[in-house]
Amino acid sequence: MESVVNDYISRELVSKPELLPLKNDTLLLEAGILDSLSVLRLVLFLEQQFSIVVAPEELIPENFETVEAICAYLRAQQQGQRA
Amino acid sequence: MAYLLHQFLLASARHSPGKVAVISGEQSLSYGELDALADKLAGMLRARRVAPGDRVGIYVSKSLASVVGIFAILKTGACYVPLDPGAPAQRLAYIIRDSGITTLLTSAAKVAGIQAMFPDDCPLSTVVLVDCDLPPERWPTMVPTPAGVAVVSWKEIIAWSATPLPENLAIETDTAYILYTSGSTGTPKGVMISHRNSLTFVDWAAECVGLTAADRVSSHAPLHFDLSIFDIFSSCRAGATIILVPEGALTFPVQLAKLIERERITVWYSVPSVLSLLVLYGNLAAYDLSSLRVIIFAGEVFPVKYLRQLMAALPQTRYLNWYGPTETNVCTSYEVPLLDPERTSPIPIGKACPNTEVFAVNSAGEKVTTAGEAGELYVRGPSLMQSYWGHSEETAKVLIRNPFQPHFHELVYKTGDIVTLDVDGNYIYLGREDGMIKTRGYRVELGEIETVLYGHPAIKEVAVLPVPDDVLSNRLRAVISPYEGVELTREEVLAFCNQQLPHYMVPDVIEFREVLPKTSTGKTDRIRLVQSFSS
Numbered sequence: 001m002e003s004v005v006n007d008y009i010s011r012e013l014v015s016k017p018e019l020l021p022l023k024n025d026t027l028l029l030e031a032g033i034l035d036s037l038s039v040l041r042l043v044l045f046l047e048q049q050f051s052i053v054v055a056p057e058e059l060i061p062e063n064f065e066t067v068e069a070i071c072a073y074l075r076a077q078q079q080g081q082r083a
Numbered sequence: 084m085a086y087l088l089h090q091f092l093l094a095s096a097r098h099s100p101g102k103v104a105v106i107s108g109e110q111s112l113s114y115g116e117l118d119a120l121a122d123k124l125a126g127m128l129r130a131r132r133v134a135p136g137d138r139v140g141i142y143v144s145k146s147l148a149s150v151v152g153i154f155a156i157l158k159t160g161a162c163y164v165p166l167d168p169g170a171p172a173q174r175l176a177y178i179i180r181d182s183g184i185t186t187l188l189t190s191a192a193k194v195a196g197i198q199a200m201f202p203d204d205c206p207l208s209t210v211v212l213v214d215c216d217l218p219p220e221r222w223p224t225m226v227p228t229p230a231g232v233a234v235v236s237w238k239e240i241i242a243w244s245a246t247p248l249p250e251n252l253a254i255e256t257d258t259a260y261i262l263y264t265s266g267s268t269g270t271p272k273g274v275m276i277s278h279r280n281s282l283t284f285v286d287w288a289a290e291c292v293g294l295t296a297a298d299r300v301s302s303h304a305p306l307h308f309d310l311s312i313f314d315i316f317s318s319c320r321a322g323a324t325i326i327l328v329p330e331g332a333l334t335f336p337v338q339l340a341k342l343i344e345r346e347r348i349t350v351w352y353s354v355p356s357v358l359s360l361l362v363l364y365g366n367l368a369a370y371d372l373s374s375l376r377v378i379i380f381a382g383e384v385f386p387v388k389y390l391r392q393l394m395a396a397l398p399q400t401r402y403l404n405w406y407g408p409t410e411t412n413v414c415t416s417y418e419v420p421l422l423d424p425e426r427t428s429p430i431p432i433g434k435a436c437p438n439t440e441v442f443a444v445n446s447a448g449e450k451v452t453t454a455g456e457a458g459e460l461y462v463r464g465p466s467l468m469q470s471y472w473g474h475s476e477e478t479a480k481v482l483i484r485n486p487f488q489p490h491f492h493e494l495v496y497k498t499g500d501i502v503t504l505d506v507d508g509n510y511i512y513l514g515r516e517d518g519m520i521k522t523r524g525y526r527v528e529l530g531e532i533e534t535v536l537y538g539h540p541a542i543k544e545v546a547v548l549p550v551p552d553d554v555l556s557n558r559l560r561a562v563i564s565p566y567e568g569v570e571l572t573r574e575e576v577l578a579f580c581n582q583q584l585p586h587y588m589v590p591d592v593i594e595f596r597e598v599l600p601k602t603s604t605g606k607t608d609r610i611r612l613v614q615s616f617s618s
Contacts, residue, residue, distance in 0.1 A: 015581040036333060037586075041591075061335055064335075
């Protein structure tokens, strides 16, 4: 899962080559990789790729801080759906 | 009566020196403090030979420094040129050279960017560090700057005398600021706005909104965007408090909702896409946004469905739709009434502001007077820009002699926007005939992006087209035909664009084709291209 998310962000959202290769614990907001437009594109990708729905109250910095944080959020979502 | 923008600061500082003028995060400046700092910086700039008529650049992120810098530059009689802190170095270098900037205000956080702009042959003579947002222990002692450039530290500025400069260094017809916008021929062009041009808008806007000293006005728009003129100068005129919203702080719409609630913002002015995102993802029901008494939007069409949701969530707020290109600032206004739940038609841009006239001219050269008839919108009045910096030919294409007034040489501005009238006499925006579009409220000339891409050695042909988007008004799609046998990847194209264009002008979608469809006259058939997207 981490590599799918990392790969998407590296390919689609990173505009500065010096930020690659992207680490799973790189702070995406501080590095300027996530802004208001790229966050929405990422959400769209995550929803399509992992069959989840991101609710407005879940669109918060904590869930998108790093690739690891995104995956923790995704796993929690998928578990919630199974139950 | 103020005839220069910075006279509002002097008046507010005299009237209420202890009143909070600007808030940036945890820090703030009172009107008295802001005026004193601006006086010190202005005195220092003048000692460094900044003279009336000079162009002084501002290269800082949204911060107290940006506001101090703006007023200091105006006090010297020079004009300020705000540089987009997020733009690539190449673009900023172009703007600095084009406008003849030799003195640049910046901060510890941004100064390293200057080396990137000028690897050799730097046109700057002085770099001034405005680090009022930093505590003294974090003021830099050494900064990397190109050779031959003098650096003035904030420590020196603080120690300077706060004796105000003479008031008559500028007059109202002098340039106050130059705002660079997208240019269709490949490089941005600087819109020169005088104090008188600006005050025409600033005064009207403050009255229209009924700004008072009790207001808390957000400053969301970047300084190189003319929405900031209301945020800073109309607020200062009223003695209100400005709450700066830093660029990165609003990546998540809930952060915006939290900020409005925490700071008890009373007046919000931004592009519609920010508000649409707030409605969709801001979780509005969880926050108390009752402090908002006016929401103003401008810059692009606000989709009715999102406006309706916003109005339902915040029913106690007034909603104003403002329209006007950078060349005139806002020239028409429309107050949105309670919306019919069935309504899908776009919100009108309304009627001319006081002290401005607008009219539409149809293809026969006559003024549009009947509802439903379409024409190009023209603007007449004191808010019209002086000129595009260094582009008299381009200027002459849009600032033309008023065709309806034969007695003396009077200028009117051709907006290039096609409008129609409704039965109440409100203008309605229909579209444009050229390659200028809006994306997320930003003005983009498709031709500028295409010219940049044509600069790539592997690209034989390219067309950049808008793809209408529900929330962001338009996304950008580039269709590229590379030279035969040449390998070109998406990543290479994106990297190339990111070096020269601001992020909002970098295409979202890149498509490669062997050949672009042509019309019978051999030009790229853009209509067929757009049609091929949906199939």
